Amino acid sequence: MSGRDPHPRPVADRLAPFGTTIFTEMTQLAAKHRAVNLSQGFPDFDGPDFMIEAAHDAMRSGHNQYARSVGVPELNRAIADFWRRETGEGIDPDTEVTVTSGCTEAVIATLLGLVNPGEEVILFEPYYDSYRACISIAGAEPRFVTLRPPTGAAAGDIVSEPFTFDPDQLRAAFSSRTAAIIVNTPHNPTGKVFTREELELIAELCIEHNAVAITDEVYERLIYEPDRLPHIRLATLPGMAERTVTLSSLGKTFSFTGWKIGWAIAPAALSASVRAAHQYLTFATATPLQHAAAMALNRGEDYVRSLVNDYKRRRSMLATGLAELGFIVYMPHGSYFILADHSAFGEKSDVDFCMRLITEAGVAAIPPSVFYDNRDNGKKLVRLAFCKRDETIREALQRMEKLKKPHG
Numbered sequence: 136m137s138g139r140d141p142h143p144r145p146v147a148d149r150l151a152p153f154g155t156t157i158f159t160e161m162t163q164l165a166a167k168h169r170a171v172n173l174s175q176g177f178p179d180f181d182g183p184d185f186m187i188e189a190a191h192d193a194m195r196s197g198h199n200q201y202a203r204s205v206g207v208p209e210l211n212r213a214i215a216d217f218w219r220r221e222t223g224e225g226i227d228p229d230t231e232v233t234v235t236s237g238c239t240e241a242v243i244a245t246l247l248g249l250v251n252p253g254e255e256v257i258l259f260e261p262y263y264d265s266y267r268a269c270i271s272i273a274g275a276e277p278r279f280v281t282l283r284p285p286t287g288a289a290a291g292d293i294v295s296e297p298f299t300f301d302p303d304q305l306r307a308a309f310s311s312r313t314a315a316i317i318v319n320t321p322h323n324p325t326g327k328v329f330t331r332e333e334l335e336l337i338a339e340l341c342i343e344h345n346a347v348a349i350t351d352e353v354y355e356r357l358i359y360e361p362d363r364l365p366h367i368r369l370a371t372l373p374g375m376a377e378r379t380v381t382l383s384s385l386g387k388t389f390s391f392t393g394w395k396i397g398w399a400i401a402p403a404a405l406s407a408s409v410r411a412a413h414q415y416l417t418f419a420t421a422t423p424l425q426h427a428a429a430m431a432l433n434r435g436e437d438y439v440r441s442l443v444n445d446y447k448r449r450r451s452m453l454a455t456g457l458a459e460l461g462f463i464v465y466m467p468h469g470s471y472f473i474l475a476d477h478s479a480f481g482e483k484s485d486v487d488f489c490m491r492l493i494t495e496a497g498v499a500a501i502p503p504s505v506f507y508d509n510r511d512n513g514k515k516l517v518r519l520a521f522c523k524r525d526e527t528i529r530e531a532l533q534r535m536e537k538l539k540k541p542h543g
């Protein structure tokens with residue numbers, strides 16, 4: 136290298152405000168402090184062997200070149216069959232299903248494919264961080280609707296009422312500039328499962344304002360109280376099939392988050408827009424893994440049933456343990472995260488609390504203020520993942536006993 140400056144250039148304006156994602160940051164900190172990692176949501180165990188075998192078989196039988204851009208036909212068909220089992224509706228696997236590199240790619244492909252610069256996209260906060268960044272990448276403007284925790288709880292309570300939003304705030308967020316709303320149900324990080332009534336209001340407003348609904352349903356199978364709060368797909372509500380892009384993925388359901396297989400389901404015209412972006416983002420997704428994914432969707436029900444049982448037990452373990460330590464626990468009805476209120480420990484913010492948690496107790500968690508437009512709304516909260524082995528959760532709880540409460 137000569138002594139000349141390497142012509143530095145800062146991160147582009149559309150990305151500069153978002154820095155490094157909290158998931159990368161916390162997982163790196165966890166490694167540095169040898170902490171039990173309940174921050175980034177990924178299992179500390181493998182998915183089923185039959186999928187690993189299926190991926191090997193696909194590689195050995197020559198499925199190693201680019202896949203069809205919109206997905207290998209077997210996987211598109213398996214996704215359409217899954218959709219029919221879940222909703223009773225038949226869809227065309229070749230024109231209405233697009234396979235993407237995880238749901239994360241599906242989110243950005245959908246926004247880039249459907250939303251024009253200057254238009255508005257509504258999202259519920261706390262929001263999964265990529266939505267906010269992708270809205271900016273698309274040149275669009277976010278409008279926020281806040282999900283609020285039930286009030287009146289005290290340290291040590293396990294609260295089973297869900298987070299809710301103010302219908303008037305939602306109504307006010309819609310305007311003639313609204314292009315889309317993003318609805319994540321089951322919701323990360325609150326564990327909220329949107330009710331039929333809530334989805335009906337969203338549907339009514341989308342129809343009234345001619346907006347598209349983009350749903351992120353990656354936790355669709357991780358539902359813990361299906362009688363009280365079943366997973367309802369917005370696309371199945373009257374008038375919504377033609378204006379909804381339903382996104383989901385394989386990773387959470389089959390415990391292979393690193394495979395990065397996701398998809399978008401939408402009527403052909405909307406799918407064409409998603410595909411217009413997808414072809415230039417990744418073009419296609421790992422071919423052998425798509426073959427194994429098809430197998431998982433076709434034959435994986437036993438695995439899913441036992442995984443949900445395991446997660447239900449771990450949800451209780453973590454909730455009970457956190458409540459005993461003095462947190463207010465907001466019981467999730469779906470997903471694999473718990474939000475808890477850490478006020479009893481006397482820290483001013485979620486970031487301070489998470490730093491203390493990692494340095495004093497050796498446990499990594501996510502500070503949820505990064506998921507809010509007004510960060511103050513998240514400062515009392517902490518997110519912990521329970522997609523971990525029983526012994527991992529036990530170890531984390533044991534370590535957290537080292538957290539000394541200010542009073543007693």
Ligand code: GLN
Nearest residue numbers: 158159174175176177323
């Ligand atoms: N969805 C995961 C979580 O919420 C993170 C995925 C990622 O790191 N991109 O923890």
